[in-house]
Amino acid sequence: MSIKLPAAMEVNQERLVSLFLELINIDSPSGFERAIADVLKNKLEERGFQVREDDAAVKLARESPAKRLPKGTAGNLIATRKGTTDAPHLLFMAHMDTVVSNKGVHAIREHGVIKTDEKTILGADDKAGIAGILEAFSIVQEKNLPHGDVTVVFSICEELGLYGAKYLDVESLHVDFGYVLDSGGPPEKVIGAAPYEVDYRITVHGKAAHSGVNPEDGINALAAACSAVSQIKQGRMDEHSTRNIGVFRAGETTNTVCDRAHLEGEARSLDKKEVDALVAEVRQAFERACSTFHATFEMEVEEAYSGFQLAENDDVVKHAFKALKTMGLTPELAERGGGSDTNVLNGRGIPAVNLGVGASRDHTVYESVHEAHLVAAAQMVCAILASVLDAE
Ligand SMILES: [Zn+2]
Missing domain, CATH: 3.30.70.360 (Alpha-Beta Plaits)
Incomplete structure (x- = not known):
């Protein structure tokens, strides 16, 4: 993958990979996100965000007996970083839970690919998305890059049925549109429709x-x-x-x-x-x-x-496309048969697309991720922040 980004957006690949490895080593199956939420709260604060945790865990506990769900140990993390310009207010979102536990994960880094010994899942779904977002804001902070208001949400219990997103008070975020980093595909595939x-x-x-x-x-x-x-x-x-x-x-x-x-x-x-x-x-x-x-x-x-179907002339898609083009990629608007937090956002009136962070064969012990895709995830976030600066 050849990527032609301005030097200001250059990703520190070693820092990103070590962050990704740190995150997958914190076990966080759905309903047991307490430990990772605590770590992520600190990491967001270090990157200049104000962080709060919502009451999603309380709402989950209320619904858990009837739906046979876990009681919940953490809420969604909602983090805001004040803008330096009046560009549109963007939302970046990824989920903290993994489909099952990956306790004792043994990550193997080989030829630019990170995988496991096939005894546990890797957890790239969706820690690749989280790592990409965090690395992007390390760069923003380091290089003092200009940006509009930004909200980051790390949700709980996506894998159980999008519960964190459903419990999120979406209206109170006041964002203009959103990017969910949680699609298995390559970065050039922008998921703009789901059933x-x-x-x-x-x-x-x-x-x-x-x-x-x-x-x-x-x-x-x-x-x-x-x-x-x-x-x-x-x-x-x-x-x-x-x-x-x-x-x-x-x-x-x-x-x-x-x-x-x-x-x-x-x-x-x-x-x-x-x-x-x-x-x-x-x-x-x-x-x-x-x-x-x-x-x-x-x-x-x-x-x-609920489902959603966006078009190439929707702002949220336009900026994803523009960002991917600055990375030297050829974007493509795609449809996905599964649900994600993106469905909930669109259903609640926030146009959002799901971006590919490259985890392949997720939900299995054969899950892997290309380091180039982790890098691309961080670059996408930087490039989208830059793209909306000159939005009219
Ligand atoms: Zn996911």
């Missing part, structure tokens, strides 16, 4: 009876549920939509007509109407099957997060 996700939980009620003595008195909930599922198309529905049923639990014993089946699934689409239609079809399939089997069912539907 809505709607989750559903269905319970089918039948009637228990002895399977050998009086099966005709029973209503088989399992059979009704199977019949419904067999009528529901799953997988990729069209270019921008998917549907899945991923949980099916039923029955205790072989000699009882099964009286209860429980299913959970989701639908995703860039189009809100389409995602609602996909969920409505699921409901209709259960209505038909349950009426045939004389069973009943209940269905709980919940929007997991």
Whole structure:
């Protein structure tokens, strides 16, 4: 990757890599972000930020019993650095939690790539994003680079379902637009679209009876549920939509007509109407099957997060593109099938894109990151700060 940035934005690669290694060595699975939050609070303060922690942990504890979530040990960190110009107020965001623990991580640095011994995940998702943001502000401080007001948010529990972002008082941040550094792809891929996700939980009620003595008195909930599922198309529905049923639990014993089946699934689409239609079809399939089997069912539907779709002429995209071009890269606006904190920001009225920080095969023990991508993440932040200086 050849990068042609002004000398003022030159990243100290050794400093950045050692910061990244320090961060991945602090274990922080979702709900257990206390230790990393304390370290990051200091690092932000050292870089001239005023830092506060919100009450996301309290909100998580309130919701944890019903949703079987951890109680939470830390809130989101919200850090602000006063601007030296009146350029737009930018938000940079990354999440502190990792999908699972990486306790005892053994990082191997080889040929410009950082990986593990394949016994734990690396944790580049999303500590690559955090390290990139922090290195950028080391440079800002060192070189006294001009910038507008900046807010940095390090969120909790992204991997469990974007809970930190959902609990964040987004409106109180007063930012103009935002950059989330949390996409696995290369830096030139700017994620400007991601789907809505709607989750559903269905319970089918039948009637228990002895399977050998009086099966005709029973209503088989399992059979009704199977019949419904067999009528529901799953997988990729069209270019921008998917549907899945991923949980099916039923029955205790072989000699009882099964009286209860429980299913959970989701639908995703860039189009809100389409995602609602996909969920409505699921409901209709259960209505038909349950009426045939004389069973009943209940269905709980919940929007997991809203989708977004930005265009090249949106300011948030324009500045990402301009920044990437100053780095000698060819930016590309892309779509991603998964949700991220970016969905929540857009859903709450803050235009935001997700930037690639290069973690590959994340959520597995084969996760790795190119040092060049870590460097690019820090440069992107610097280059975006510079890009908005001459925003009209
Ligand atoms: Zn992530």
